[in-house]
Amino acid sequence: MSAAATLVVRNIGELFTGDPVRGVVHDAAVAAHGATIVYAGPQPGLRDVAVGPDAVEVDARGMAVVPGFVDAHTHIVWLGDRGDEYARRAEGVSYEDIAAAGGGIMATVRATQAGSVAELVAAARARAARMLRLGTTTVEVKSGYGMKHDAEVRQLEAAAALTADADLPDVVATYLPLHAAPPQEQSREEFVAGVCDEGVRRAAPLARFVDAFCDAGAYTVEECERLFLAAREAGLRAKLHAEQRSHTGATLLAARVGAVSADHLEHATDEGMRALASSGTVGVILPGASLVLGGPPPPGRRLLDAGAGVAVATDCNPGTCYSESMPLMVSLAVALAGLAPHQALTAATHGGAAALALGDRGVLREGMRCDLCILESPHWIDVAYHLGANPVGTVIRAGLLVTP
Numbered sequence: 004m005s006a007a008a009t010l011v012v013r014n015i016g017e018l019f020t021g022d023p024v025r026g027v028v029h030d031a032a033v034a035a036h037g038a039t040i041v042y043a044g045p046q047p048g049l050r051d052v053a054v055g056p057d058a059v060e061v062d063a064r065g066m067a068v069v070p071g072f073v074d075a076h077t078h079i080v081w082l083g084d085r086g087d088e089y090a091r092r093a094e095g096v097s098y099e100d101i102a103a104a105g106g107g108i109m110a111t112v113r114a115t116q117a118g119s120v121a122e123l124v125a126a127a128r129a130r131a132a133r134m135l136r137l138g139t140t141t142v143e144v145k146s147g148y149g150m151k152h153d154a155e156v157r158q159l160e161a162a163a164a165l166t167a168d169a170d171l172p173d174v175v176a177t178y179l180p181l182h183a184a185p186p187q188e189q190s191r192e193e194f195v196a197g198v199c200d201e202g203v204r205r206a207a208p209l210a211r212f213v214d215a216f217c218d219a220g221a222y223t224v225e226e227c228e229r230l231f232l233a234a235r236e237a238g239l240r241a242k243l244h245a246e247q248r249s250h251t252g253a254t255l256l257a258a259r260v261g262a263v264s265a266d267h268l269e270h271a272t273d274e275g276m277r278a279l280a281s282s283g284t285v286g287v288i289l290p291g292a293s294l295v296l297g298g299p300p301p302p303g304r305r306l307l308d309a310g311a312g313v314a315v316a317t318d319c320n321p322g323t324c325y326s327e328s329m330p331l332m333v334s335l336a337v338a339l340a341g342l343a344p345h346q347a348l349t350a351a352t353h354g355g356a357a358a359l360a361l362g363d364r365g366v367l368r369e370g371m372r373c374d375l376c377i378l379e380s381p382h383w384i385d386v387a388y389h390l391g392a393n394p395v396g397t398v399i400r401a402g403l404l405v406t407p
């Protein structure tokens with residue numbers, strides 16, 4: 004028998020387990036001991052669960068419960084504002100033209116480089132807090148607006164500061180040194196060599212993954228591969244911004260190096276997607292960025308048809324998708340990417356966990372982390388169906404109530 008439960012959630016109308024075998028359980032309950040689920044199933048089964056005298060009892064009042072969202076791709080540590088650029092793009096100026104004129108990612112780099120760790124933490128904390136209220140219990144956070152080693156390290160230190168806060172989502176940090184084009188005062192070769200040496204050495208203790216923007220106008224397949232080899236020596240696994248704006252072969256690179264995920268993928272070929280399926284690399288679709296930038300749709304259905312794992316994430320950033328909302332991304336994954344509602348919700352929970360190589364969350368089952376959302380609706384499908392709303396009432400993270 005498991006240890007006595009310290010948390011019990013009763014009267015769940017629909018329990019979306021995210022477990023392909025168990026599916027949705029009606030009239031359900033969940034119990035946890037500390038951070039770990041000890042029971043998730045039909046309510047009558049609670050009879051066999053020991054409940055501690057001080058256990059927190061939560062009445063879900065017939066509402067639906069879903070796993071906490073795992074947002075596996077974000078850039079929330081930034082300063083500055085690019086609302087003006089958003090307006091210019093609406094008038095027809097392209098993302099690439101703005102970048103070539105020194106705006107775009109470089110505009111955010113200038114503002115972010117000038118910030119202290121405390122300023123970065125304050126900006127990122129506000130975004131992470133909004134994410135939690137929208138049901139995100141784990142968030143990946145990338146650097147990438149530093150460009151200089153010191154500024155990249157400050158971004159990663161800001162991400163680390165968020166991990167200490169139990170009232171925010173759990174944070175996983177990613178070092179993204181190849182993002183904006185190299186600075187003019189340095190040759191490309193010098194910049195990439197510096198990143199592969201000093202950059203990786205200084206970032207490695209602060210990050211779990213390494214990432215690069217492999218695209219026309221950004222970095223080549225060769226440059227990204229060089230970074231991945233250096234980072235692997237330092238214990239960082241690869242993720243990749245792959246074929247968002249053009250076809251480069253980046254998806255095949257992600258598969259070749261055994262990356263944990265390949266992200267965006269709007270211009271990836273079916274061959275690339277099959278390669279992801281073979282290497283076990285999760286395809287992360289970012290339907291908010293696809294919507295804002297235009298171009299081919301996010302390839303959710305194509306990834307599933309190729310047999311690859313799929314995650315959906317916000318990409319929360321000041322240029323291509325200023326949104327903290329995983330529920331909105333689930334809706335867009337259905338509307339734009341061809342996923343069924345249950346596939347989109349699974350991609351936002353279990354898929355996100357797979358894209359971060361986290362085997363302990365994303366599914367509501369005994370032994371997994373107790374990260375869940377009690378919705379303000381009796382129906383789990385409202386996460387996808389109710390566009391632009393916050394369907395989340397109460398959030399439980401690691402077995403503790405973190406919102407009312």
Ligand code: NIG
Pocket residue numbers: 078107108111216244247292318320321322323324
């Ligand atoms: O994922 N594509 C590269 N990076 C971000 C955009 C960053 C920005 O525009 O500030 C993305 O879309």
Ligand code: FE
Pocket residue numbers: 076078244318320
């Ligand atoms: Fe991104």
